[in-house]
Amino acid sequence: MNLHLKVWRQAGPDTQGRLVDYEAQNIHTDMSFLEMLDVVNEDLIKKGEDPIAFDSDCREGICGTCGCVVNGVPHGPDRGTTVCQLHMRRFKDGDTIVIEPWRARAFPILKDLVVDRTALDKIISAGGYTSINVGAAPDGNAILVPKEASDEAMNFAACIGCGACVAACKNASAALFTSAKVSHLALLPQGQVERDLRVVAMVETMDAAGFGACSNEGECEAVCPKGIKIEGIARMNREYLRASVVPRPMPQGAFAG
């Protein structure tokens, strides 16, 4: 099939970008969306033009590297998948497809569809870890975790950090991403030591990175390839409230920065 593409082209972070029209010809319905872009890029390279820059790695929907806004929806029309798992059978011959990068102040565009998601890494390093003794291997089942807690923690741990939640949100808020990590660790015994410091440090880092606040619309949940629920944001707010208003001695010096 043949498709009309409108792709955001931007040479660098400080240059003005624009939507450029391309014709994608002889596209198989079995191709993935990114394979379709590969085909378009082959043509561009043959013509001596600059190929469209986009991120991808695993192309199996598990790494979180890929991501672009397809016809106004992050990761495209399929629910619960990344754009690398979107297939061309979702489109019809002659369709027009508008392809844009994630748009957020905190995600500066590097080139075309590639954005800098360092801000998410900063949120993780602010508190998305636990302090544990890594000496000898621990005995099996030495730390008991209730089944419900481990299931729920696992649901939150499924976040692959692609940034679609930020891209979907009208406020470009990273609340769903941040809440996934906060919730994941708050549910497990290993996460209790830094529990209060973690949520405060991660929320402060999230705010400082230039993300907006959450308006509780849940667009993020609807586009999340891993089905992370906004109940996590409620949990993050609960954790934040707990850490802020309950007087409790907290270790100083941890979470520097």
Add this chain to the structure above:
Amino acid sequence: MSRRPGFLSSSVGTKILIAITGLLLFGFLIGHLVGNLQLLAGDGGKAFNIYAYRLERLHYLLYAIELGLIAIFLLHIFKAVSNYLGNQHARPQAYAVKKPAGHTSQKSLASTSMILSGLTVFVFVVLHVRMFKYTPAEMLPTGEGTEMRNVYQLVVDAFQNPWIVGFYVLAVSLLGLHLSHGLASAMQSLGANAPGWTTRAWATGRVIAVVLAAGFAALPLYMFFAF
């Protein structure tokens, strides 16, 4: 160290504050509606006038309550407006094409117009208070040797004007729209949500919002058609 610096200025703290003040205002609305339903008692306004008189006799307590309400209202507006303005900075370049994601999303006309519906309700409240609280009314004997304002007659007279009735119905509809996202959103901001409850929370919030708005809209409509 008990209180973190920046709680009130953080995004989460701001949302918590908007939620608490919003729910307090919602509590006031319920009390206000229940009190006003006495307008429908069919006793020529006796019950309603006595109710209004009793409130006025609270004197300093009433002033304190009113000041508290004004403070809560202004805090709610201030925090919501500054939050809204801050959010405008988070996406400097808009999408050429952006569609609602659908699926599990609770995005709605209500959720996308909170700032507009809220500010319209604010303007309405100012006019509303002026219309009924600060307009001179006929004085009636209370039967205890004192006099009370005939607020009932003020209400009946005001709602003979179809423009005023239309404005009131419009304003309380916008209030209902505001609450249809606001109620569930406030619970979510306060952390009162659990796996599997999001859809139920929003459905419940919408029902309560419609019932409340219908209750408020019934009063001017009744006065218009009954007299």
